[in-house]
Amino acid sequence: MARTPDQNSVRQRAFKMLDSMRNRNFSRKVAMARITAKFKLGKRYAETIYATHRQMGIDAGMYTTTYRVLDTDNGKTILPYLSTHIVFKPKKDDFLTMEAAVDDYVYVLKQKLDAVQAFAN
Structure with missing residues (x-):
């Protein structure tokens, strides 16, 4: 009671x-x-x-852990690392697994490389 x-x-x-x-x-x-x-x-x-x-x-399970990969700190390029945040209401673009965050980071890097290669040609 x-x-x-x-x-x-x-x-x-x-x-x-x-x-x-x-x-x-x-x-x-x-x-x-x-x-x-x-x-x-x-x-x-x-x-x-x-x-x-x-x-x-x-x-009590009311919060969710979200993940993202960061590669800049105050505008300076640094070694990429995985960042976690515990939030009450995750946004639609937040990643709920480490794998999804890493996959998105690799996808964005590939897009940047493709853009640079297209510009160079």
């Missing part, structure tokens, strides 16, 4: 607020600002509440 909600618990009230914000896709920065302002919390405690809430959502 679940415990009855404690109306004086800042954590429970913050979780309820974060639940309502999750459906509207707020950024972490906005969520943190709203938690600290509404409940007058310190930054570290607000970060703990946010991280706990997010981890509980991940454990």
Whole structure:
């Protein structure tokens, strides 16, 4: 049997607020600002509440891991690497498997090479 909600618990009230914000896709920065302002919390405690809430959502399967291959950093070319992001609502163009992200990266590279070769001829 679940415990009855404690109306004086800042954590429970913050979780309820974060639940309502999750459906509207707020950024972490906005969520943190709203938690600290509404409940007058310190930054570290607000970060703990946010991280706990997010981890509980991940454990419950509410979030999805998306993948992409990055080859630039601030405009500089670097060695390609696989980047992962955990998101609540993935976009249509997000890749849900590593293989799909790598395949797309190779496809885009091939298109670039074909364009360069066509330009050179």
